[in-house]
Amino acid sequence: MHAHDLAGIQRFAVKQRLTMMVNRYEIRALGPNGEEGPVLAMAQQKRMAFKEQVTFYADEARQVPVFSFKARKVMDLAATYDVTDATGTPIGSFRKDFAKSLLRSTWHLDAAGVSAVGQERSLVVAIFRRLSDAIPLPFHFDFVDPNGQPVMSSERQWSLRDRYVVTVPGGRLDGRVAAAMAVALDALQSR
Template identity: 65%
Template structure:
């Protein structure tokens, strides 16, 4: 695992990878750094979500043993189809939020994303794949783009690879977007996609 000094988390990464691990009782995700050549590097964080939880919460840890939480996201309300998820650091200080746009997501999954000095909106790039995924559960490759609400510039993209296991390449060209908020949104895309 990549060593992150106690109390420190990278605040911006231009690119990283998210891989889901298959387990019986929890959804587990590895957040991996991108090497300069574009290949996968070491693990930056491990995320874990209990299945069938009454109130959605995902905690990100700096170590494989899950002894050192570094950030998390949690739903403000239980059982809300348009729930707001607050992203906080290890001390519980807010980093930002994301929220599924329930109405728009009926045809094409869509999310609001916000942080200090940043308001963005993300949708699946390909509307046809968005509709097909509602009826056929195949490991389609799909792509989300999050754009700044004021400038229209892309602040984050998440691309699911065509594979049986969920694997994503996440690109964050906007330096205002904290890595922890971007990683929470990337995991949220997978964890909340079926809702």
């Protein structure tokens, strides 16, 4: 199983690896009992410039880029982020809804045949999370289409290093876009 298998995946884990100068995220397949499989993709962001672009590579060697996301405008809080495949072809986009996000983080997500809005599941957790940086509260996001059908969920597990379980019901959303969105929820969340 490799990064190209991400397109139709329905369940995977995103794990953050902290190093001095870069953040790395592992995308791993999940087995039926939640056991982690091989690395499907590896994302990397430099600490200083990370908000503008994150590239996903085929494996831990980080030689072959397979998809990425990038802000259309630099240093724009309301920027739209485009997700592109290895050739630079757009496969999706997402943006934060800043007005709604003051209380509860809200994102708009678009990809082939799918349009969805994602929100923090719990308003109570959302408020507590804003009051306390020190406690790594588990936060969960649910994305639904205009008919209220679930498109994607990202659930943060209790751990010192961030770990998320991402579910894409029915595989309607391209798993590469789901992986980009899941990493963005962590990397760009900062309040």
